[in-house]
Amino acid sequence: TATAPRPWRLFGAMCLLRLPRITQPLEKEEEDMMALMEQIELEKSHYSDHEIRKLEEEEQLRRRKESMYDDDEAPGKTVIMAQDLEDKWEQKLLQFEAAPRITDADKNNIRTSLDRRLDSNLMLLVKQKIGNQELWLLPQVEWQPGETLRSTAERAMATFLGDRIQAKILGNAPYGIYKYKFPRAIRTEGNVGAKVFFFKAFLQSSDLSQAELKEDYLWVTKDELGDYLKAEYLKKVNRFLLD
Amino acid sequence: MSSKSVSSHALCSVFLLSSWLPQTVPFRGSHWQTSVLAFRASLPVRAQPKKKKKVDVKREQAQKDRMKKKIKKLEKAAPEMIPIEDFITPLKYSGSNRVRSLAPLSFEETERRVLLLKKWCLFKQKQDKAEKKAIQSLVEAQQEALKELRLESEELYQAAIRRDEGLFPFERDGPNYTPPLPGYDPPEGKCVDITKVYTQ
Numbered sequence: 001t002a003t004a005p006r007p008w009r010l011f012g013a014m015c016l017l018r019l020p021r022i023t024q025p026l027e028k029e030e031e032d033m034m035a036l037m038e039q040i041e042l043e044k045s046h047y048s049d050h051e052i053r054k055l056e057e058e059e060q061l062r063r064r065k066e067s068m069y070d071d072d073e074a075p076g077k078t079v080i081m082a083q084d085l086e087d088k089w090e091q092k093l094l095q096f097e098a099a100p101r102i103t104d105a106d107k108n109n110i111r112t113s114l115d116r117r118l119d120s121n122l123m124l125l126v127k128q129k130i131g132n133q134e135l136w137l138l139p140q141v142e143w144q145p146g147e148t149l150r151s152t153a154e155r156a157m158a159t160f161l162g163d164r165i166q167a168k169i170l171g172n173a174p175y176g177i178y179k180y181k182f183p184r185a186i187r188t189e190g191n192v193g194a195k196v197f198f199f200k201a202f203l204q205s206s207d208l209s210q211a212e213l214k215e216d217y218l219w220v221t222k223d224e225l226g227d228y229l230k231a232e233y234l235k236k237v238n239r240f241l242l243d
Numbered sequence: 244m245s246s247k248s249v250s251s252h253a254l255c256s257v258f259l260l261s262s263w264l265p266q267t268v269p270f271r272g273s274h275w276q277t278s279v280l281a282f283r284a285s286l287p288v289r290a291q292p293k294k295k296k297k298v299d300v301k302r303e304q305a306q307k308d309r310m311k312k313k314i315k316k317l318e319k320a321a322p323e324m325i326p327i328e329d330f331i332t333p334l335k336y337s338g339s340n341r342v343r344s345l346a347p348l349s350f351e352e353t354e355r356r357v358l359l360l361k362k363w364c365l366f367k368q369k370q371d372k373a374e375k376k377a378i379q380s381l382v383e384a385q386q387e388a389l390k391e392l393r394l395e396s397e398e399l400y401q402a403a404i405r406r407d408e409g410l411f412p413f414e415r416d417g418p419n420y421t422p423p424l425p426g427y428d429p430p431e432g433k434c435v436d437i438t439k440v441y442t443q
Binding site: 036242 | 336340341342343345356359360362363366377378380381383384385387388389391392395399402403404405406407410413415418419420421422423424425
């Protein structure tokens with residue numbers, strides 16, 4: 001029944017996720033537990049070679065100070081003490097500077113950059129015109145006969161981010177659905193409403209400088225979705241998003 | 244057989260001598276006779292090589308069978324266990340000077356630890372329940388979407404049900420504590436792997 005008119009128009013939408021790049025900060029219970037585990041491990045352990053060497057050298061130093069030995073004990077031996085080694089390593093660590101966990105984009109709240117909120121999932125939101133309204137939505141495109149819904153979603157991604165985007169789509173099945181009826185003015189017998197099927201994908205290339213973004217776009221986390229999406233749409237989208 | 248040949252040779256030699264031929268070399272009937280007088284001494288014994296062949300073949304076959312039996316026995320025996328090196332403490336760490344000397348734990352400290360463990364238990368239980376609830380809602384949303392799709396069109400539904408071959412094996416580098424530093428030059432060095440490899 002290819003020519004039979006469909007009462008519901010089909011759309012394929014893509015929820016493109018940028019996975020977190022750094023670990024999330026620990027909760028208080030997790031930190032306490034971590035400290036306890038380290039303490040127990042220390043208590044149950046034996047001395048290592050380095051620690052035994054350190055203890056022996058401390059003994060020697062103490063004995064030398066107490067009994068005022070001459071340096072005939074150790075003729076010509078330039079001894080590197082374990083303590084010196086430890087100091088050297090400490091210095092080296094302090095010289096190294098790691099990249100900051102909270103980036104500039106975070107501080108200035110630039111929501112269009114991919115470098116913000118490195119510890120949580122970011123998803124792409126695009127401003128699209130539906131009917132006569134400009135809405136913030138997950139990028140969607142109408143389904144055309146002859147293609148699967150997954151390829152519709154891929155086409156949606158390509159229209160907004162260009163051809164050379166590298167994303168891993170998680171399977172052939174849709175993750176969620178948003179169904180809405182058109183307002184009474186437009187509704188006809190053969191055109192009741194629309195069904196939007198959501199697909200999930202993980203972004204794999206980390207730089208999107210080559211992507212040509214034509215419309216307004218945003219990269220937002222799950223808790224920021226509420227600022228942009230409508231209530232019903234948000235409810236359906238939240239069901240398939242893991243924090 | 245041999246006596247007949249000897250007698251014919253003897254007759255030949257007598258005949259030739261009596262015919263007064265100018266041969267003074269003592270005539271030997273056949274090259275196997277070392278002297279005229281010794282007739283039966285050094286005739287070749289040809290029966291022995293035949294026996295050697297049979298016995299050799301039999302012996303070789305018997306040897307091969309024995310070897311095969313030994314190999315089968317070795318194969319049937321249970322394979323030797325590979326020792327897990329992590330579970331065997333090397334002897335040099337069992338000396339008494341290695342034991343750490345720490346003050347014994349106070350009563351408050353043990354109490355604190357027990358209470359912390361209980362809090363941790365509760366925390367982890369809540370975390371686990373939340374995770375399971377999230378997964379449950381994920382599955383429900385997907386089921387609803389597939390149901391709607393089926394109502395819409397059967398062929399699209401079948402295409403959605405199909406297994407995605409390119410999805411697994413899925414690999415991803417896990418999150419680190421800090422993001423990668425652009426332009427960082429790691430120190431040079433070579434890592435030599437000295438793990439012992441056992442074969443069964």
